[in-house]
Amino acid sequence: MTAVIQTQNLSKWYGNVLGLSDVTLEIEPGITGILGPNGAGKSTFLKLITGQIKSNIGSVAIIGQPIWNNFPQFSNIGFCPEQDSFYEEMTGWQFLTSLLRLYHLPTAEITEKADKALDIVELTEDKHRSVRSYSRGMRQRLKVAQSIAHDPEIIILDEPLNGLDPLGRRKIIRLIKEYKGEGRTIVVSSHVLPEIEAMTNQIILIHQGKIFAQGDIHYIRDLIETHPHIISIKCSDPRQLAQKFIQNDFVLKVNFDLKKGTLLVETTNRDKFFGLLPSLFVENQIEVEEITSPDDNLQAVFDYLIGK
Amino acid sequence: MKSTKDVFSFFFSLAKKSRKTKIFFVLSFLPVFIAFVVKFSQIFQLSRDIEGIYIFNNMIIAFYLQFLILILALFYGSSVTSEELEGKTLTYLTTRPVSKSAIIVGKYLAYTVLIIFIVTLGVVFSFLVLNLNDLLDVSLYKILFRDVAVLALGLMCYTAFFTFVGTILKRSIMFGLIFSFGWENVIQYFPGSTQKFTIVHYLKSLLPSVSRGRFSFLLFRLEPSSTGTSVFMLFLIAAVFIVLACVLFTYKEYILKD
Structure with missing residues (x-):
């Protein structure tokens, strides 16, 4: 062409x-x-x-x-x-x-x-x-x-x-x-x-x-998929949820954002992470308010790609 | 030519409806209001009877020639480019199959025709009110015609100059005010050839009868050029500045701030 x-x-x-x-x-x-x-x-x-x-x-x-x-x-x-x-x-x-x-x-x-x-x-x-x-x-x-x-x-x-x-x-x-x-x-x-x-x-x-x-x-x-993703979860019991997450090998880190009252989870496999999430909420009777992906924007993608 | 005509009709209809035009339209009718006041005071014998044409001549010099046409030309001429930059609408024009020169010439003509119309309307109404008793005197209409022609030439010339200024300077209004009420108002009284570096010199050279007015002392130093030279110079100045504006607008890069 x-x-x-x-x-x-x-x-x-x-x-x-x-x-x-x-x-x-x-x-x-x-x-x-x-x-x-x-x-x-x-x-x-x-x-x-x-x-x-x-x-x-x-x-x-x-x-x-x-x-x-x-x-x-x-x-x-x-x-x-x-x-x-x-x-x-x-x-x-x-x-x-x-x-x-x-x-x-x-x-x-x-x-x-x-x-x-x-x-x-x-x-x-x-x-x-x-x-x-x-x-x-x-x-x-x-x-x-x-x-x-x-x-x-x-x-x-x-x-x-x-x-x-x-x-x-x-x-x-x-x-x-x-x-x-x-x-x-x-x-x-x-x-x-x-x-x-x-x-x-x-x-x-x-x-x-x-x-x-x-x-x-x-x-x-x-x-993009080869790089870790950060997922933010606002829920009723973030500490309990963190404890459950950390047992999985595809979860690299968990952090607490005290100001916002959210749990930040860093994962290498988004699919597995989101597959596990509903069962964890149900089994542990955790009420979820909001799930966002703070790095699901282009600047974060570029930061990953250029290795920042 | 077709592009210039299309740009002309675009901006003539746009400018007609603008707030700026409405404000200047009201301002240009200020002398009409004054004319009414003068006429009423004459009718009810509140003031001494001064000839209408005498007041009209002074109005032309003091209000129209040395104030209104400068302000109108400044605000319309400089906006040919600046309003597109400030309003960030330039992109709409420069991504059409029209040359940048056609944009400048078309807009310049649209604004010039519009402000000539505004001024003419005010002048004609003032004239009619002030000369209500002598409306059958044909010789007065010659004065009216001459004055309107001089003001139109002034608008043509000043608008071209300010169109050019608007293409180079970001703050063209400040420069324009200094030029209009500094340079033009001062240099015109300098003796010798210096006064020929002002536009108003050539305009005043076309108004011989004005010395009969109360403000005749303003022309004390005027060493008028001939009518032919004056008209030629006014057309030349307008043409030169419009060509310069076109060249500059074509090759200059205008960056719209995000």
């Missing part, structure tokens, strides 16, 4: 701060997930490939053409920025039609495309309301709508699921998958692993401005 987006030794600094370092990659049609903790360089990468900012070193090419100041390229690109900003005086309808007008389309086509995009993100009923009065989720959906309204071949979405409720997330994920089926190129960034996992297998792990790993998500999952 031919690469749609190509970067060569792409590097960006903000003064003395490194934004992105020596990124060389090729993105093909389909969904590519850009995964990394906050501040990893995801947005910098997306801003570079959409020509929002200039690279200090290296180059970006979209369908073989440079992107910086190459405005005709944008007929074929849709970009959903991360920041929650709009022309607040406008209604959702005015916002979309005004932006569509910049594609030099006839009025009838503008109306048709705006209606279609609003229908896709389910904002038709609220299209004549001021953007200022929209909820966070509606604003997010409107941002997605403006990136797809002109029917682009390349769709670049920076944290598109932020602020959406579970139903909204599912709808946007389904939409992204539909676009993949049409042979388009979609680049989606997120700092939440399950979000990316729900959309694609192809991921690029980015951390501290560098591409940390690239490829199939199962490879990353396997890497």
Whole structure:
């Protein structure tokens, strides 16, 4: 398959701060997930490939053409920025039609495309309301709508699921998958692993401005699985529970967080751990309030991977 | 050209509804209110009868030329770029198939046309109220037309300058205030060629009749340029600053803070 987006030794600094370092990659049609903790360089990468900012070193090419100041390229690109900003005086309808007008389309086509995009993100009923009065989720959906309204071949979405409720997330994920089926190129960034996992297998792990790993998500999952996990349990008798856990060889450590009143268990095998958990609660008549995995976030995953 | 037109209609309709426009619209009607007060006091013989055109001329110089058009041009011109950066909406424009020059020129034209309209409306109403008794005197309309044209040229020129300033400076309002009420208001009274480094010099050169007003002493040092030179210089200044703004906006990198 031919690469749609190509970067060569792409590097960006903000003064003395490194934004992105020596990124060389090729993105093909389909969904590519850009995964990394906050501040990893995801947005910098997306801003570079959409020509929002200039690279200090290296180059970006979209369908073989440079992107910086190459405005005709944008007929074929849709970009959903991360920041929650709009022309607040406008209604959702005015916002979309005004932006569509910049594609030099006839009025009838503008109306048709705006209606279609609003229908896709389910904002038709609220299209004549001021953007200022929209909820966070509606604003997010409107941002997605403006990136797809002109029917682009390349769709670049920076944290598109932020602020959406579970139903909204599912709808946007389904939409992204539909676009993949049409042979388009979609680049989606997120700092939440399950979000990316729900959309694609192809991921690029980015951390501290560098591409940390690239490829199939199962490879990353396997890497993660080989490292210990911390599970936090808030229950009626944490000491008794700790005593039971420590007898198992897959439990490495138990700790008490006195402030929160929780038990922290470090395990090398999540499956065995969660398999044992219900029986321990029942047998020992322990009431459980909350089970969370404090390291089930990307920063912790990266810390594992880079061996911190 | 099509892109510029599309950007123009985008921002003209947006700016019409903005809070800023409503505030300036009210401000531009302040002279109309004053004109009403003057007229009522004349009707009820509370003040001595001064010619309407005399008050109108002073209004043009003191309020419109030396205050309102500067403020309007400053707030609209500098916002061509700065409002996109502060509002973080620049991305929506720069990811469309329109050149960055078209964005600058389209927005500049939209704002200039809008503020010319705001000013013209205030001027025309003030004129009509102050000259209520002489509305059939055709020669007065020539003065009105000339004054509106001078103010429009002033708005065109100052807005272009502040559009350029907005593309380079983050705090363009502070610089603009110093320029408007410092440089423009002081240097214009310098003798010799120095006063030609101000925009207001060329605007005042187009207003010969103004010396009849009470504030004629303000023109004490004015060594006017010819009408042709003045008009040419005003168009040249506007064109130069718009071209500079386009070049800068095209090649400068604007980083929106997360």
